[in-house]
Amino acid sequence: MSPLVDLLIVGAGAAGSVAAIQAARAQPRLKILLVDSRPDPGAKIRVSGGGRCNIGNVRVGVGDFHGGDRPFIAKVLKAFPPPEVLRFFQHLHLPLVEEGEGRLYPASQRAADVVDALRRGYRQASVGTRFAFQVDSLRPVDGLWRVGAGPDFLMSRRVILATGGCSLPKSGSDGRLFPVLEGLGLPLRKPFTPALAALALTDGHPLRALAGLSAEVLLKLPGCPGSWGKSLLITHFGLSGPAVLNASRHLLQAALPGGTPPLVVDWLPDLAASHLEGRLSSPMGARRMASVVGDWLPQRLARLQLDRAGLSHDLPMAQLDRLRRRRLVQLLKEDSLPVKGARSWHHAECTAGGLHLEAFLPETLEAGDFPGLHACGEMLDVDGRLGGFNFHWAWASASVAARAAAKSLSRP
Numbered sequence: 001m002s003p004l005v006d007l008l009i010v011g012a013g014a015a016g017s018v019a020a021i022q023a024a025r026a027q028p029r030l031k032i033l034l035v036d037s038r039p040d041p042g043a044k045i046r047v048s049g050g051g052r053c054n055i056g057n058v059r060v061g062v063g064d065f066h067g068g069d070r071p072f073i074a075k076v077l078k079a080f081p082p083p084e085v086l087r088f089f090q091h092l093h094l095p096l097v098e099e100g101e102g103r104l105y106p107a108s109q110r111a112a113d114v115v116d117a118l119r120r121g122y123r124q125a126s127v128g129t130r131f132a133f134q135v136d137s138l139r140p141v142d143g144l145w146r147v148g149a150g151p152d153f154l155m156s157r158r159v160i161l162a163t164g165g166c167s168l169p170k171s172g173s174d175g176r177l178f179p180v181l182e183g184l185g186l187p188l189r190k191p192f193t194p195a196l197a198a199l200a201l202t203d204g205h206p207l208r209a210l211a212g213l214s215a216e217v218l219l220k221l222p223g224c225p226g227s228w229g230k231s232l233l234i235t236h237f238g239l240s241g242p243a244v245l246n247a248s249r250h251l252l253q254a255a256l257p258g259g260t261p262p263l264v265v266d267w268l269p270d271l272a273a274s275h276l277e278g279r280l281s282s283p284m285g286a287r288r289m290a291s292v293v294g295d296w297l298p299q300r301l302a303r304l305q306l307d308r309a310g311l312s313h314d315l316p317m318a319q320l321d322r323l324r325r326r327r328l329v330q331l332l333k334e335d336s337l338p339v340k341g342a343r344s345w346h347h348a349e350c351t352a353g354g355l356h357l358e359a360f361l362p363e364t365l366e367a368g369d370f371p372g373l374h375a376c377g378e379m380l381d382v383d384g385r386l387g388g389f390n391f392h393w394a395w396a397s398a399s400v401a402a403r404a405a406a407k408s409l410s411r412p
């Protein structure tokens, strides 16, 4: 007979590790087992925040997240606000420091320290572990849960799923459990698309020749409310940088079978189109176009935009006709860039789409139709913007699921 545990947590990444610690703290006598497909879990945390791990944010609100039902997300966030994150990691002897825009990082500036602290936390709480255990089946059997990995299986009174989404699949979060869960009857919110992802421009797009150049821009999507500001980085494949990462999930989710909509770039968000029109119609027209546009944009980008408008770099401004002036202003203020799609899941930080929130209760993150089965973290249909919000969601949702699971297991 396979060993029976009180609580089985599947996935020892961000959410699963915290769920293990929180459940053990809430009910120290429970037999808790944390399993993961990887022999050495925590890869995603280790590479996060450029190796520094932007572990959270001092200001977190429902507006920082996308995906499922707003009141649902708000309820989970309320149960584990930022001061609790600080206290939680303090308790694990991992002090945090605040940087710009409220972002929290470990004071050591080392993401690996977060993995070590979590690992220490669940080991000291006597949580059992079983790694290199790739869950591929899950079903209720006589009031218990049977969780299988090939021919091997475990039995548990309750299960918390924390297997992440599909971003960075080499970390172990490859989304392979989703079809199993769908087969069980848990609804998925599709499509699944990368979020916080770099975007590929169509092959041969001239902007790609400017790899390495960055600019402060405002991004928009046709027919989609909202805009995304901050810096954009041009790369050899297309576009990256904070503005692009934040806009990516909206663009990719809006994609139709026909293709991805264009990304509209305002290269000069601080200058109105009417102001540019006025400047370009100025009677002091002896200046050359490359010099005029070079006042506003980095030289290489200025010259490229002139090429795309069909204008010679040496053209005196006085000779700029109305049609080409309009075209140039459009390229500066509403440059519609053809996007092929996300660069890849390997270059995405998060997943848009996931387990449908409607199947879960926000107070416990337990599946309404499957008593004893909870889920948390990136696998739920919630994704945050840049700034530590995805980790915050992992900590908050894990805490809600773990406390609820522990509480119900404490009942005779």
Ligand SMILES: Cc1cc2nc3c(=O)[nH]c(=O)nc-3n(C[C@H](O)[C@H](O)[C@H](O)COP(=O)(O)OP(=O)(O)OC[C@H]3O[C@@H](n4cnc5c(N)ncnc54)[C@H](O)[C@@H]3O)c2cc1C
Residues within 6 Å of the ligand: 010, 011, 012, 013, 014, 015, 016, 035, 036, 037, 038, 041, 042, 043, 044, 045, 047, 048, 049, 050, 053, 054, 055, 056, 133, 134, 135, 136, 162, 163, 164, 165, 167, 168, 171, 172, 173, 174, 175, 176, 177, 348, 349, 350, 376, 377, 378, 379, 387, 388, 389, 390, 391, 392, 394
């Ligand atoms: C490059 C990069 C940088 C990032 N930087 C930040 C940042 O600075 N700040 C921030 O807030 N967010 C950041 N994120 C996002 C953040 O890492 C995730 O949102 C967070 O890790 C999600 O936590 P999770 O526990 O739900 O999933 P994960 O951390 O992905 O953990 C899931 C775990 O489940 C295991 N697993 C998967 N399938 C199975 C299975 N079938 N059986 C057993 N185990 C399984 C995996 O091996 C993995 O260990 C970053 C992401 C990436 C890729």
